[in-house]
Amino acid sequence: MKETVVIIGGGIAAIExxxxxxxxxxxxxxxxxxxxxxxHVAQWHRLFPDMTPAQDLVRQMISSISQAEICLGTxxxxxxxxxxxxxxxxxxxxxxxxxxVLIATGFDxxxxxxxxxxxxxxYNQVMTNRDLEQWFNTGNDPRVRNPKSxxxxxxxxxxxxxxxxxxxxxxxxxxxxxQAIEMKERFPAAQIYCFYMDLRLFxxxxxxxxxxxxxxxxxxxxxxxxxxxxxxIDGGVVVKAEDTLSGKPxxxxxxxxxxxxxxxxxxxxxxxxxxxxxxxxxxxxxRSKDNVYNIVESNRPGIFFAGAxxxxxxxxxxxSEARSAALSIHNYLKG
Amino acid sequence: MIEDRIANGFSPFVIPFMVGMAFVLGxxxxxxxxxxxxxPGEDRKKFLVSLITPSTMLKNVRDLFLDCLFxxxxxxxKPLLGYMHSSIAFGWFMIILLxxxxxxxxxxxxxxxxxxxxxxxxxxxxxxxTLKGSxxxxxxxxxxxxxxxxxxxxxxxxxxxxxxxxxxxxxxTAVDRIGLYxxxxxxxxxxxxxxxxxxxxxxxxxxxxxxxxxxxxxxxxGFFDNNLHMLPTWWAYSIDLAVFMFVLPFxxxxxxxAEMLLIPMRNAGLKIRNAxxxxxxxxxxxxxxxxxxxxxxxxxxxxxxxxxxxxxxxxQIRRGNEDKxxxxxxxxxxxxxxxxxxxVGVQGPELRVAQRAVRKxxxxxxxSSINTVPLTIAAGQGTGNVAYFxxxxxxxxxxxxxxxxxxxxxxxxxxxxxDRDGGLCCGRPMLMAGRIKEAHQIMAKNREIILSSGCDTLxxxxxxxxxxxKENYDLEAAGVKxxxxxxxxxxxxxxxxxxxxxxxxxxxxxxxxxxxxxSGIYEQPRNLLALAGNLVGAExxxxxxxxxxxxxxxxxxxxxxxxxxTRNALKNLCADVPDIIVTACPLCRSTLRRYADRPVLDxxxxxxxxxxxxxxxxxx
Numbered sequence: 001m002k003e004t005v006v007i008i009g010g011g012i013a014a015i016e017x018x019x020x021x022x023x024x025x026x027x028x029x030x031x032x033x034x035x036x037x038x039x040h041v042a043q044w045h046r047l048f049p050d051m052t053p054a055q056d057l058v059r060q061m062i063s064s065i066s067q068a069e070i071c072l073g074t075x076x077x078x079x080x081x082x083x084x085x086x087x088x089x090x091x092x093x094x095x096x097x098x099x100x101v102l103i104a105t106g107f108d109x110x111x112x113x114x115x116x117x118x119x120x121x122x123y124n125q126v127m128t129n130r131d132l133e134q135w136f137n138t139g140n141d142p143r144v145r146n147p148k149s150x151x152x153x154x155x156x157x158x159x160x161x162x163x164x165x166x167x168x169x170x171x172x173x174x175x176x177x178x179q180a181i182e183m184k185e186r187f188p189a190a191q192i193y194c195f196y197m198d199l200r201l202f203x204x205x206x207x208x209x210x211x212x213x214x215x216x217x218x219x220x221x222x223x224x225x226x227x228x229x230x231x232x233i234d235g236g237v238v239v240k241a242e243d244t245l246s247g248k249p250x251x252x253x254x255x256x257x258x259x260x261x262x263x264x265x266x267x268x269x270x271x272x273x274x275x276x277x278x279x280x281x282x283x284x285x286x287r288s289k290d291n292v293y294n295i296v297e298s299n300r301p302g303i304f305f306a307g308a309x310x311x312x313x314x315x316x317x318x319x320s321e322a323r324s325a326a327l328s329i330h331n332y333l334k335g
Numbered sequence: 336m337i338e339d340r341i342a343n344g345f346s347p348f349v350i351p352f353m354v355g356m357a358f359v360l361g362x363x364x365x366x367x368x369x370x371x372x373x374x375p376g377e378d379r380k381k382f383l384v385s386l387i388t389p390s391t392m393l394k395n396v397r398d399l400f401l402d403c404l405f406x407x408x409x410x411x412x413k414p415l416l417g418y419m420h421s422s423i424a425f426g427w428f429m430i431i432l433l434x435x436x437x438x439x440x441x442x443x444x445x446x447x448x449x450x451x452x453x454x455x456x457x458x459x460x461x462x463x464x465t466l467k468g469s470x471x472x473x474x475x476x477x478x479x480x481x482x483x484x485x486x487x488x489x490x491x492x493x494x495x496x497x498x499x500x501x502x503x504x505x506x507x508t509a510v511d512r513i514g515l516y517x518x519x520x521x522x523x524x525x526x527x528x529x530x531x532x533x534x535x536x537x538x539x540x541x542x543x544x545x546x547x548x549x550x551x552x553x554x555x556x557g558f559f560d561n562n563l564h565m566l567p568t569w570w571a572y573s574i575d576l577a578v579f580m581f582v583l584p585f586x587x588x589x590x591x592x593a594e595m596l597l598i599p600m601r602n603a604g605l606k607i608r609n610a611x612x613x614x615x616x617x618x619x620x621x622x623x624x625x626x627x628x629x630x631x632x633x634x635x636x637x638x639x640x641x642x643x644x645x646x647x648x649x650x651q652i653r654r655g656n657e658d659k660x661x662x663x664x665x666x667x668x669x670x671x672x673x674x675x676x677x678x679v680g681v682q683g684p685e686l687r688v689a690q691r692a693v694r695k696x697x698x699x700x701x702x703s704s705i706n707t708v709p710l711t712i713a714a715g716q717g718t719g720n721v722a723y724f725x726x727x728x729x730x731x732x733x734x735x736x737x738x739x740x741x742x743x744x745x746x747x748x749x750x751x752x753x754d755r756d757g758g759l760c761c762g763r764p765m766l767m768a769g770r771i772k773e774a775h776q777i778m779a780k781n782r783e784i785i786l787s788s789g790c791d792t793l794x795x796x797x798x799x800x801x802x803x804x805k806e807n808y809d810l811e812a813a814g815v816k817x818x819x820x821x822x823x824x825x826x827x828x829x830x831x832x833x834x835x836x837x838x839x840x841x842x843x844x845x846x847x848x849x850x851x852x853x854s855g856i857y858e859q860p861r862n863l864l865a866l867a868g869n870l871v872g873a874e875x876x877x878x879x880x881x882x883x884x885x886x887x888x889x890x891x892x893x894x895x896x897x898x899x900x901t902r903n904a905l906k907n908l909c910a911d912v913p914d915i916i917v918t919a920c921p922l923c924r925s926t927l928r929r930y931a932d933r934p935v936l937d938x939x940x941x942x943x944x945x946x947x948x949x950x951x952x953x954x955x
Contacts (some may be wrong), residue, residue, distance in 0.1 A: 116925070117731040161894040164929055228730055230755075 002027035004097055005329055008076055008272060009104035012315065012321040013307025014062045017102055018068045022324030026333070029098075030070045031090060033268065037062050039106055047315055048178045048224035049205035055137075075268075079275040085302060086276070100302045100329045103272060103286065104322070105224045107263040107308040110165065111158030118153060123231045125254070128261045129172065130154075132179055147190055148253035150183055151239055152176040152268025153226050154196040158262030167283050168261030170312045171201050176207045176260050177213045184217040192219045193252060195241050197225050197249045205312065222250070229257060230320065276300055279296055285311045297326040304329055337441040337468055340460040342533065346392050348570040349450040354448040356449070361709075362584045363592045373485030376917070378605050385603035403594055406430055408678045412627075413500040420494065422485030428508040429478045437471050442514030453576075456529045457569050461904045467535060468600075476541035479529075482522045490519065501634070505646050507587075514586035515580040524575050528568040531674055584824035594619035594679050599642035607682060610690035611652065618686065621679045622649035628673035628683065628703070632891070633882040634666065646672040652686070662891075664690040668900075669888025684888070691769025691890070700773035702763075707780045710758060713786040714788040719749035722790035722806075726797040727760055733740035735796055738943040745948045746824075746833045747931045753788055763803035764887045766874050782808050785815065793817045796939070797886065798850035798920045805854060819850060821919045821938045823861040828866055834947040840868040842941065843913035845878045845927065846880035847920035860938055862921050871911035881907050885926025901930050909933070917941050 003026050007014045010032025018028040034040065038058035045190035047054050075091040085099040112128050120126045127135075127143050135141040154176055158169040173196065180192050199221070201207045213219040213262040224242040230252060232238055241251045265284040273280055278298050279287035284307050289297040296304050306325035336495060338477045343530060371379060385391040401407045404425045410417030434452030439447050442459070443649025445451045461468060496504045507515065514734050529538060538546060549564075597617040605614045636639035641647075643666040651659040664687040673683040714722070723743070725736045736752075743750045785793060785808070793815050795801045796917035804817045811817070827833040842864050850856050857877045864870055872930060875881055884900030905927060908916050916935045918924050927935045 014814050114928070116734060119733055122737065162929075230730070230733070 004029055004096060004098045004331060005100050005102060005311060005333075006031060006086070007102045007104055007251070008288075009103060009106055009307070009309070010034070010037045010070070010072070011106045011307060011308075011318075012041050012058070012061060012139075013104040013318045013325075014039075014102070015065055015237075016319050016322035017104060017306050017326045017329075019061070020323050021329065022065060022067055024119070024302065024326060024330045026330070028065075028068045031074050031076055031088075032070065032072050032074050033188060035073045036252050036300075037072070037271070041135060041145060043137075045133045046113075046178070049203070049209060051324060052056070052175045053176075055209050063111050073316060074277050075105050075213060076272055076275075077271060091249050095228065095330075100304065102304045102306055102325055102329060102331055103107055103269070103278075103298075103309055104306045104325075105185055105269040105272065105309045107268045110163070110261040110264050112156055112259045113260045113297060114163055115156055115160075115259070116227065117228050118156065118257070119229045119231065119237065120259055123229065123237055123257075124235055125237050125255045125260065126229065129175055129179065130261065132183075132258050136182065143256060147183075147187060149191045149254045150180075150187070150193070150258065150260045151226075151252065151254045152180055152194045152260060152261050153239075154182075154194065154199075155225070155257040156261050157264065158260075165262065165264055165283070167262075167285075167312055168200060170200070170202075171314050172260035172262055173201055174203065176258075177201075177209050179207075179258065180219045181209070181217050184219060185289060189283045190255075192217075193239075193254070194219060195239070196221060203316075222232070224250075242268070246277050263308060266309060276303060281310075283311070285309065291330070296328050302332065304332075337437075337461055337537070337781075339442060339445075339458065341458055343456060344445055344448055344451070345570070346454075346566075347775075348566065348573045350455060350573075351570075351577035352453065352573040352580075355580035359580040359583055359592075366584075367596060369615060373609075374605070374614065374771065375608060378613065382605060383602055383604045386594055386599060387820065389663060390543040391599070391726075394602050398598045398602065399595060402598060403591075406678070408521065408809070409530050410788070412645070412678075414567075415488065416492075416499045416501075417487040417944050419485050419499070422481045423489070425596060425632040426478045426482035426485065430482070433471060433474055433478070435618045437475075439850065440467070441473075449764065454569065454573070456532050456536040456538070457565075457834075459536050461535070462536070463637070469539070472537055473540040473544070473667065476539035476786050478527060478848075480541055482525070482739055486522055502632060503624065503629045503641065505629065506559055507624070509844075510582050510586045512622065514579060514582045514588045517575050517582065518588070518848065520575050521572070521579060522593065524568065524572040528565075528572045531565045531568050535579045544715075575944070576881040583893055587622070587624035590622050590623040591681065593617055599620040601680065605880075607689050609866060610660075610686055610693065611780065615652075615686060615689060619649045619652045623679065623872050624645060626679065627676050627678065628681075631879075631907060632674045633668060633670055633900050633904065635672065636899050639896075640666065644665065645677070645681060645686075648686060649681065660690060661694075661768050666892060667888060668848075668882050668884070668892070670882035670886060671852040672848075672879070672882065673731060675852050676684065682812050688769050690766060691767075692771055694769065694801060696770075700776075702776040702780070705759065705777075705780055707759075707783055709779060710784045711787040713751055713756065714751075714784050716948065717751040719751045720790050721748055721750040721792045721794055722753045722785065723750050723794045724753045724758065724785070724787045724800060725798075726754070726758075726800040728799065729796040730754070732854075732921040732925060732937070735924070735937045738939040739794075739796055741819075741832065741943050742827075742939060742946055744822055745946050746827045748827075748832075750788070750794070751788065752818060753785070753793075759784065761797075761800040761803045763799045766807070767888050768890060778803070778807060786808065786813055792823075793814060794819050794820055794823055796921060796937075798847045798853065799922065802849045802853045808827070819856065821850075821863055822856060824939065824942055825859040825863040828863060833942075835866040835943045836947060837866065838868050838945055839912045842868040842915050843871050843873050843910065843911065844876070844938075845873070845916060845918040845923055846877055847918055847923045848855050848882050848886065850919055851880055852878060863942060864917055864938060867942055868915075868953045871913050874907045874910040883923040883926040885922050885924070897926075901926055905931055 005021050005026050005028050007028050007030045009016055010030050015202055018030055021028040042058045044054035075326045077091045078089045082089045086101050088096045092115040111128055117256045125143055131251050135144050157165055184192055202208050220244050224244040226239055226241045228240045230238045236255050242249050246287050269286055270280050271284055278300050288310050289299055296316050304325045306322045406417050406420040409420050434455050438452050472494055492499050529542045533542040533546035600614055600617055607615045624646055627637055628645045629641055632644040633674045634643055643663050648663045667687050669684040671684050728737050762774040762778040800818045844861055844864055881904040883904045884897040917938050923938050924935055
C-alpha cells in the first residue's frame with residue numbers, strides 16, 4: 001500500500017507538491033480549510049510576466065492530482081508527534097497517521113483597513129489589489145466606474161514597522177505595474193499614477209514591464225510614500241504624498257485608488273506550528289531549518305514546508321519549492 | 336530641678352557636630368544664594384514678594400508641615416511608607432524642637448550655645464525630680480522611640496521593598512550609602528549615649544532601662560564601667576551626626592533642605608525655564624531618589640529602560656553628565672506619570688523639555704514663510720459657531736472625524752470643518768521637542784486661522800492639540816472656548832441634544848496622557864461612555880493610566896522598543912475583559928490597535944454607533 005503524506009493547505013504549493021508526491025509513488029492527502037483548491041492564485045486574473053490566465057494554471061494543476069485524496073472545508077484539529085511520525089486529527093473526525101507532514105498554509109493578504117490613513121473601508125473609491133483582480137474576473141465592482149484617474153499605492157503593510165511588518169512582499173511592485181497596464185488598456189484616457197518607495201523588479205522580464213509601462217502606457221511613477229488620503233465632495237479621493245525626487249509635496253485627485261496589500265503570515269500557520277512546537281520566525285512566518293540550504297525543512301523531523309508559509313514568495317518560487325519539498329519528503333521517507 | 340553639670344558648658348566632643356553643622360549650613364546658604372541669583376529677574380521678584388504675601392506665607396507653612404514633616408502624600412499612597420518617613424522626619428523635628436524648649440525652660444542662659452539642645456542630657460544633672468522635667472524626658476524618649484520604629488521599617492524596606500508597595504527601588508550611590516548608614520546609626524547612638532548618662536541627667540521609659548542595663552548587666556569594674564564609657568558614646572553620636580552632615584550635600588539627603596526651598600518657590604508660581612539653573616535646580620535637588628517613578632514609568636516594562644526614569648535624570652543632572660542627560664531627556668514619552676506619583680513634585684517632562692530646548696540644531700527651523708492667507712479665507716467661509724479642528728492625527732484616522740461629523744449632524748449642530756482641506760500643525764510636537772521658537776511661529780499662524788473662522792467654540796479630536804490650544808493659544812481671552820469632543824458630546828447628551836441608546840457592551844476607557852494627566856479630564860468621557868454601555872475598570876486608570884507607548888514625546892524610542900509598552904498598556908486595560916477598548920485620542924487608538932486582540936475605538940465612534948439621529952428617536 002502507498003504511504004500517506006498529509007499536506008496542510010490547498011494552494012498552489014500544496015497542489016504541486018501533491019502532484020510530485022503522486023509521481024514518486026505516495027498517496028498525498030490535502031487538507032484545505034476553504035471549499036476550493038487554488039488559494040490566492042485562483043482569485044487572481046492574470047499572472048506576470050506572460051499574462052498567463054491564473055485560472056487556467058490552477059485548473060491545469062488541479063487536473064493533474066485527480067488521484068490524490070482531498071478534504072475540502074476541513075481543518076487540522078490536532079497534530080501530535082508519535083514515536084515514528086505524526087497523528088493528524090481532522091475536523092471531520094478522521095485520524096490519519098503518517099510519517100511526513102507538509103505544511104503549505106501560505107499567507108494572508110495584509111488587512112488594508114489597518115492603514116486607516118489610506119481610507120480602505122471608509123472611503124468609497126479605495127480598493128485593494130485583490131479587489132481589482134476580482135473585478136478583472138467578474139467585471140462587477142461599484143468602485144470601478146470609468147475612472148479618469150487611478151492611483152496605485154505600493155508597499156501597503158509591507159516594509160512598514162508601523163504596521164508591524166518589516167518584510168518586503170516581493171510581488172506587489174510588479175503586480176502594481178501589471179495592474180496599471182491592464183487598467184490603462186481598459187481605460188486608455190485615464191491618468192495612472194504609481195506611488196512607490198522603491199521598485200524591486202528582480203525577476204525575469206520585470207524590468208521590461210516597468211519600461212513598457214512608462215514608454216508604451218504613459219504610467220506616472222512617483223517616488224514617495226502616500227501620507228494621507230481624503231475623500232472629496234464628489235466622492236473621489238485626494239492623495240497627499242511627497243515626490244522625493246523633486247523634493248516637493250503633492251496632492252492628486254483620483255477617481256480610484258488601489259492599495260497594494262502585502263503578504264503576512266497566515267493566521268492559522270502559527271497555531272499549527274504550535275501543535276508540534278515548530279518555531280515561528282521574528283517576522284511571523286514559520287522558521288525553516290535554515291534560509292539557504294534547507295528552506296523546505298523544519299526543525300522537527302518529518303515536518304516540511306512549502307510556499308509562502310515561510311516567507312513571501314512569487315508563484316514560480318512557490319512551485320519550485322513545492323517540488324523541492326516533495327523530493328525532500330521522498331528522501332526522508334525512503335532513507 | 337535640672338542644672339548645669341559642666342561648669343563651662345563645653346566638652347570637646349561637640350566639635351565634630353559643630354563643624355558638620357557649620358559646613359552644611361554654609362553649603363546650603365551659598366547654594367541658595369547662587370540659585371536665587373540664577374533666577375530671571377522677574378521670577379526672583381515674584382518669589383521674594385510671595386514670601387511676604389500673607390496668603391502664600393500661610394500656604395508655605397502648611398505645605399512645609401504636611402509635605403516635609405508629615406509626608407501626607409506618602410500616607411495616601413501607602414500608609415506604611417508614610418509612617419516610615421513621617422516618623423523619622425517629624426520625630427527628629429520634635430526632638431530638636433523639644434531640646435530647644437528644654438534649654439529655654441531650664442537653662443535659658445545656654446540658649447545661645449548652639450549645640451546645647453542636641454547634647455542636652457550630657458550637660459545637665461537632675462537634682463530633684465519635677466513633673467515638668469519628667470514630662471520632657473518622657474516626650475524626648477517617646478519621639479526617639481517613634482524615630483527608632485521608623486528606622487527599623489527603613490531597614491526592612493531595604494530588604495523587602497515589595498512590602499512597601501515598591502517593586503523596584505533606586506540603586507544607591509556610595510555617598511548615598513554612607514548617608515543612609517550614618518542616618519540609621521544616629522538614633523541608636525543617641526539612645527546609647529543618653530542611656531549612659533541617664534542616671535545623672537535623668538531619663539524616661541527608654542533611656543532609664545538602657546541605663547539600668549549598662550549599669551547592672553555590664554557592671555564589671557573593667558570594660559563596661561558606665562562612667563568610663565559615657566564620653567566615647569557621646570563622641571560617637573557627635574561624629575556620626577557630623578558624617579551625616581558632611582555627606583548630606585552630596586547625597587540624596589540634600590532633598591531635605593532643597594524641598595524647604597522648592598515648596599515656597601512652587602507656591603510663588605515659578606516654572607522651569609532652564610534645565611540646570613534656578614528653579615530647576617531646586618527641583619532636581621529635592622529628589623529623594625525614592626524610585627517611585629521607576630515603577631510608574633511606562634518605559635520600564637520588562638525591566639527595560641530603568642536608567643531613563645526621572646530619578647536618574649535628576650542624578651545625572653546633579654553630576655553634570657552631559658551625554659547621559661541628553662540621552663535620558665530624549666527617550667522620555669512625556670506621559671507625566673512620574674510627576675503624578677512624585678512625592679516632592681519633580682516635574683520630569685518639564686525638566687526634559689527645558690533640556691531639549693538648549694540643544695543647537697544645524698538647520699534652524701523657520702516657518703515664517705508659511706502662507707496662511709488661503710487658510711484664513713477658507714476658515715472665514717461658512718456658518719456655524721462651532722469650528723471643528725481635527726488635527727494631523729485625526730487626518731490619519733478618518734474614522735474618527737467621520738464619527739464626530741456624524742454626531743454633530745445627529746445633534747443638529749451648525750459647524751464648520753476647519754482643516755478638512757489641510758491646516759497647520761498645532762505646534763505641540765515642536766514644543767515637546769523643545770523647539771520653542773519654532774513652535775511659537777506655528778502657533779501664531781494657527782491662532783490667526785482659528786480666529787478668522789469667527790467661531791466661539793473650537794472643537795478638537797486630538798488631546799495633543801487640545802492641551803496646546805488650551806494652554807498656549809490664549810483663545811479664551813479672544814472669546815473662543817476650546818473643547819475636546821468627549822467633553823462636548825457629554826454636554827450635548829446631558830442637555831438632551833444628543834440621544835444615545837444604551838447597549839450591553841462592556842467598555843473600558845483608556846485615559847490619554849494629554850487629556851487625563853495633561854489636562855485633568857477624567858470624568859466627562861466616562862459619563863458619556865456610561866450612556867452607551869457598561870463601563871468596566873482597568874487595573875490602573877485616571878491619574879495612574881499607562882501611556883500607550885505611541886507618544887510623540889519621545890525623540891529616540893523606535894517601534895520595537897515601544898511594542899512592549901503598548902502590550903503592557905493593553906494588558907492593564909483588559910483586566911476586566913472589556914468587549915471594546917475606548918480611548919479619546921487618535922494616536923492612542925492607532926497605537927493600541929497595532930497589538931490589540933479586541934476592537935479599539937475612539938469615544939466618538941462608540942457613541943456614534945448608539946446615537947440616534949434627531950427626529951428618528953424610537954417612540955416609547
